Amino acid sequence: MSATETAPATTRDPRAALEKHFGFAEFKDGQSGVVSALLSGRDALVVMPTGGGKSLCYQLPALVMDGVTLVVSPLIALMKDQVDGLARKGIAATMINSTLSPSEQQDRIRQLREGAYKLVYVAPERFRHRGFTDALKAVEIALFAVDEAHCLSQWGHDFRPDYLRLKDAVAALGQPQTAAFTATATPEVRADILEHLSLRDPFVSVSGFERPNLALNISQVAGNREKYERLEAVVREHQTGIVYCATRKKVEEVADSLATSGIRVIAYHGGMDDRDREWAQNAFLDRSKDVVVATNAFGMGIDRSDVRFVIHFETPGSIEAYYQEAGRAGRDGEPSVCELLFNYADTRTQEFFIEGNNPGFETICDVYRTLRMLADDKHEVMMPIRELTDTVGAKNQMAVGSALSHLGRAGYLERFDIPGERIRGTRLLRPEIPPEQLELDRAALEEKERRDHQKLESMIRFAYADECRQQWILDYFGEKGAAECGSCDVCNRETDKSDRRPPKDDAEFVIVQKALSGVARASRKREDGPWEGRYGKGKIVGMLAGSRAQDILSAGLDRLSTHGLLKSEGTAYVHALLKALESAGLVATQRRDNYALLTLTDHGAEIMRGDRKFRLRWPDASRMKALTGGGSGGSAKNNGGIPDLALEELAFDDSLYEKLRQTRNRLAEEAGGVPAYVIFGNQTLEFLTRLRPTTMEAGLRIRGIGEVKAERYLEPFLEVIREHQ
Template sequence: MGRVQQARQVLRKHFGFDDFRDAQQQVVSSILERRDTLVIMPTGGGKSLCYQLPALMMDGVTLVVSPLIALMKDQVDALRARGIPAGMINSSQNWEEQKEVLDLMRRDEIKLVYVSPERFRAASFTRSLETTRIAMLAIDEAHCISQWGHDFRPDYMRLGSVVEQLGRPLCSAFTATATPDVREDIQRQLGLREPSVFVSGFARDNLSFNVSEIDRKIDKSVRLRELIDAYGTGIIYCATRKSVEAVSAELREDGIAHCAYHAGLSNSEREAAQERFMRREVPVAVATSAFGMGIDRADIRFVCHYEMPGSVEAFYQEAGRAGRDGKPAYCELLFMYADKRVQDFFVEGANPEVRKIREVYDFIRSRCNDQHEMFLPVDEITEALPGRNNPMAVHTAIGHLVRRGYLERFDVPGEQLRGTRLLKPEVDARGLELPEADLLEKRRRDLDKLKAVVQMAYAKECRQSWILRYFGEPVEKDCGRCDQCSRESVARTLLPDEFVILQKALSGVARMSYRHSRYEWQPRYGRTKIMHCLLGKNDARLTQSGLDELPTFGILQELGAKFISRLFEAMEEAGLVEIEQGEYPLLRLTESGARVMFGEDEVALDWPEAARPAPSRKKKAAVASPDDVQDRELYRKLVALRDRMRRARGNAPAYTIFPNAVLAQLADLKPADADAAMQVKGIGPAKAESILPAFLELIAGREPEEV
């Protein structure tokens, strides 16, 4: 019987599948032929089986390097449930528990052992494996080994030398996302020998990728409610702990069951949150990017990036956690350019200048005692350094010094802090040997990754096609599902009054640009600021720049932000304006746009009629934020009334009655009747008849008779 037939038997016996999926058979065959193997397979593609199955067919134990303890536990529990002898070794276990697994390995009584990368910090651990017959070293989440990857982890950098110390066993590496550069770096770092490389199934045919350009945070809140209402089960990714807590508070107020997850929580709190989501106790998770590695919940119907991620790799990997059951799922980035500031902070924190590393070292050296030890936490070091300092950058600088052998960090018995010890006290800051060129190159690449996210958001082509090209994959056809593919663009000749509106919009772009010639304009501002100027926004940043004195300030105020936003999209699609990428994306008036502005050319345009209000229609009241409510007491009473209504309706979600933004507007406007209340965005005829009367009673100072 051939090895492939044997593999199918093992597949049926232990995993319950009749046949392999996609490239699994080729990967398994490569490993069974004892060839080093690199596998790039998207989330949900079945990577784990590609090393688990061969492990059962080879003599010895397979070591699986995995970065998350919770993921290890899930994998080990699942293997044991199938009758497969498996174990793990990580920092959550005491020495006796680890020793028990090591003894099983020496006796050849276990097939798969999951090991956290930090275990290899101790040379004694690697030595303890010398008497073990190792069949294969499988590196999961292998992109973590590359400084050019989106989730670099320093502990992974030891794995190349670990392979050598273990006698160079068969090595396989697995990841969901890796550009060609990162793939090459993984092979180089691990020293893979003429590896078989499999890039499989990057295109996710059941996912719809979408980008919504957002001007205000309150619009993000509204969009989140729409996504939850439409899709039910999903993950909301935030860039920071603060954002996770803010979004969680909003969902909690609206009665939406969810869990929150970020690094500021304790280990037990994070594990509990993940367990609640995995056991389907809550339909929604609000989390930072730390959440999701190894998440195997198949029914996730949406993934929303509340803020800009740091790379296209992170976006695609996190979005890929939707639709693992193969059914349609929806992925959306709520893109607000101002969010880039957070990612800029992260890039700065991950890439301190050599000057800063020397400054940190000099400070630590000056504060050490006679034993060359210092006991200040990183936050205090940050505050003590001159000038403004990014605490992340200080932490990263210490990490560089540890890896270069100048410092060592150690736990202080009985204290919740770590000490720092000089390993080469005779070396001063000027004598540090640091890889300045490599550090500069990493910073450049991290900035390029962030720039690519902005380019993806502004791209006017199929989202999945753009992403596939970014990863160096061939594109056969557009996906037909994303927001760009789904747009029905019908360009037509404009009516005279529409053409005048278009000329005003183009003049707004021109007035906020430098003019070199009649048809050549150098941009100075981004699209959002130009739109705000045309709308006459009361914004201090506009008035401080003197932009409120331009003749185009407020010239299209009566048309509304949604109309102007769609008009600018149509202008860009028609080639009248274009985004110029640089440190900031600036809006440029093209030569074609200048000709139309001067009335020298006509243009067919996808005119956004649906967004344009009729001249006689009263504008709905602007969306307010609960934080801005003047009458806080009335707002609290309205929230209490909504809670009573929710309970009377079987604990219905709060947003199905009225979202917080609607209650905020009602508290400020204090409408006397339904007609006045219906000027509030979010109150239509149906709710005006069924739900609104009780709120009007309360606003009028009367206790509602029915809820």
């Protein structure tokens, strides 16, 4: 459209405009009330699920009202998709973001003043520059619409500091009518949005969060092999969809794997340049590619209605993020699948993100101190964040970036673009203030981190929950008493439910409480909320079974009040019980410095206190006791070792078996080249792999290990098992 043309006039009747421009005879649920409120001049807060049609709630009023509707949108891809979609409908719309040169931006603003557009999409970053806001003052703004408004709230799942500038921007523009839109917001996030935007007598519309056409499934996967197998099965069955990964590196790995399997796939993440991202988005939208593997940078507002699946290859950091991304499936109302491939170890990535987004007061002070030291005469620092991170001595580059954001919001510095450079500069605004005098809300910093951990813990509880997935989600967002969906993995798991049961009597419940108490004593509760493991599963099994092995004594676990609590149950049963507790989400494995540490979860703590009911796949106590010949106090030999019983009760670890086999080969070579079976037979290696003894006493109970062989060969195998655990 040329600068001299004006946006086409449209009817003042919203229903007529709905049919003329959007092709719909009727509004969807919730839309009519929002449109009426906006046309009556009221501010509004609109919470509407993905696929509910919230974009139309500001696009249609924009066509009926005089002036321009300004839409704040967080992602360039989202803007482009919306503007292109409006253009196909013959609606005059444009966007202003970092992809435009200064002269192009000025030209767009001039056209706005001349009435060439009805809608303009802008990135929140534009409001960093006072000149941009000043230029908009000459434009007649009918409505200031804030899309993805949850980005305003630091309690939300996608907090973006630039959104905090919007309140001042609205004031500078003469307080035009303002409306906020989001797909996922808890009651506290909704309150935060209302406060930050100072909405006046707002019309608040919260549509139901239920998406009855979505089957929310969670697959518990043991490792990458199982994860990739399940991924490919879902992709091949449902064909069109989005695979979400937590990191750019994982996006590339998963996309390569699917491409190798012959699937038409494209990758999308923030590390790609603008041209490649645009190409990837268009390839998915024009259906030349049916599967996109992406970080959460992809998907907001993507107008492809036939997305039949959304797979989370790794665990998201919050229920809000999960449900917003899952909601991109089935926007046409047809049945679609949302599958989370859950492995507890993946939560470490989200812990890293939480650490990066919550630098803490000391880190912020360290960054500020370093900037003062590096600043030139103009109080400016030109340095990539990566180098600044090294100079500060920080481990997490994200944390340094977050520290800069905190200091910027507090008025101690500002970030600025450097012409011709990809990096941004930092300018100290109050360089005379020493680090120890920084006025930052330490309590708020700590509360933010606590809530972020709480959100991740909720995500973990959801993954382990044994109740309808949709029902659980709706309850989380404040919709109580919803019916079961009938389509999620839990609702469809009738056969699986049969082998998960509550304790049959008080004795079984007490055994679980004892096990959880032992894990709790071997864990620590951090001040900011979550539990943290200190010991591996092997040591905790030994402690609960009353082992007096050297590694137990050296760690001081024999001095815990829970030492020997489950001695009568036997080592194998304790090991199997902890595995069942982990499957139920009552304990969890954390990885730290390449060690796998077992810890209690908040869910497990509730069970330990007797505050909640639970269901468990109970190990067969009689079989487990047979495997180890009873409790730790039994005879070392147990009448000739372990009988041939159902070893499938205990996990088989291929990598551990291979390590033990290599150890056996080495010992056979050192013994003068004797056959490997002279050391230990294959069945004995399998017993070692499944039972994982870490003490001489436990090893002597295994068939094929007599006292002579144990004294001569067993210790190297025990060492391998201890290191593996």
